[in-house]
């Protein structure tokens with residue numbers, strides 16, 4: 001959740017409109033009659049001619065019947081009563097959910113693929129539509145609709161779901177694993193993976209990894225697997241957090257799964273109250289038989305379990321750097337750096353930031369040991385300056401493999417995470433509510449939801 005920002009106030013004052021007021025149809029007359037932006041002064045903006053294409057391109061997929069959005073926006077009848085709420089949510093940047101933003105401190109060189117953000121022109125269009133009382137227009141001359149965002153893995157070739165569901169018990173975080181035999185008799189190449197979470201009220205993360213030795217074959221059913229590892233897996237192939245979508249490797253790349261491997265799924269359950277049922281989380285895969293030209297891998301960089309790595313000295317640290325976020329403190333920063341081992345260049349095709357409830361801003365950059373071409377010495381990779389635990393998606397760069405950010409042996413990857421451990425942080429309020437507490441306390445590094453992390457997921461294409 002983002003707070004109300006200046007843009008939102010500025011926008012609302014255009015016509016004396018208030019977010020809550022426009023939600024009530026009875027107050028429409030108020031919007032209709034408001035000053036210069038009214039229908040007589042501005043050219044009419046209509047649903048069928050102007051608005052539906054924007055809603056299809058930016059809100060489709062979620063705000064359709066049966067989608068994860070709380071109401072459908074793909075029909076005039078359901079979109080019109082929401083016109084004011086739509087304009088406000090878009091003007092404030094709350095919708096569509098999208099965390100990667102450019103700032104003075106971070107301007108990635110490569111644009112994002114499927115950038116969900118609404119352009120300034122379209123924000124104004126949606127505002128004008130609301131201000132004019134949400135006119136319908138002529139359905140017989142409706143503008144053709146663009147494609148909606150694809151939220152699911154298309155053409156999966158295999159699905160792996162545990163044969164029995166798991167029901168966590170209230171009273172803390174639980175890490176449970178399940179080992180699958182995908183039945184591979186020859187090497188196959190993974191080009192897509194989508195975690196399908198069961199009960200969103202309790203599933204806080206899912207990690208999918210390859211167990212190349214087959215050691216987890218002895219496990220029958222669900223088994224407990226806390227402790228920072230992958231529960232017997234040795235190579236990550238997929239990571240999911242709330243709001244996450246499918247993982248797709250770039251065209252012409254894939255991750256090898258050799259004959260005989262097992263696949264381990266680790267689920268972090270955070271049952272905060274007793275309002276949940278059995279969970280049936282699983283995942284779908286897209287596998288191809290032929291070897292692609294290049295190999296793609298996903299990896300996690302940063303701090304996730306209790307043993308801190310690469311930490312830089314920070315405020316409040318004693319003689320050695322320590323990952324510790326004091327109670328009742330805003331703007332606490334933990335930073336860390338990691339030198340890339342010999343090898344590369346690795347082409348970075350996607351990035352995802354990850355913190356828990358106290359985090360508010362995360363930035364990842366690479367310092368090139370020997371910049372090449374037009375590479376800056378320090379290249380920002382991603383910043384999510386309004387971190388929201390509920391919307392964790394992966395950001396994919398829109399470029400050919402050779403034009404992606406390149407990481408080579410000797411380069412340094414730096415992460416900077418900022419935490420607001422105060423009651424004005426909605427994430428902290430949520431965490432305290434889950435824990436049945438009302439005061440902030442010291443937050444340390446760790447795996448459970450009430451601990452913190454500073455972690456970057458990175459998708460890499462290996463050199464040819």
Ligand code: HEC
Nearest residue numbers: 058059062063068069070085086089090094095096097118
């Ligand atoms: C990835 C899925 C997704 C997309 C894309 C998306 N929404 Fe939503 N939207 C949701 C969900 C889920 C909620 C309810 C939870 C919440 O508010 O975060 C929501 C809530 C809302 C709300 C009510 C809460 C608020 O913040 O005002 C509005 C209005 C809204 N969406 C409008 C839009 C519009 C307009 C678009 C496109 C321009 C859009 N959404 C795109 C999933 C989505």
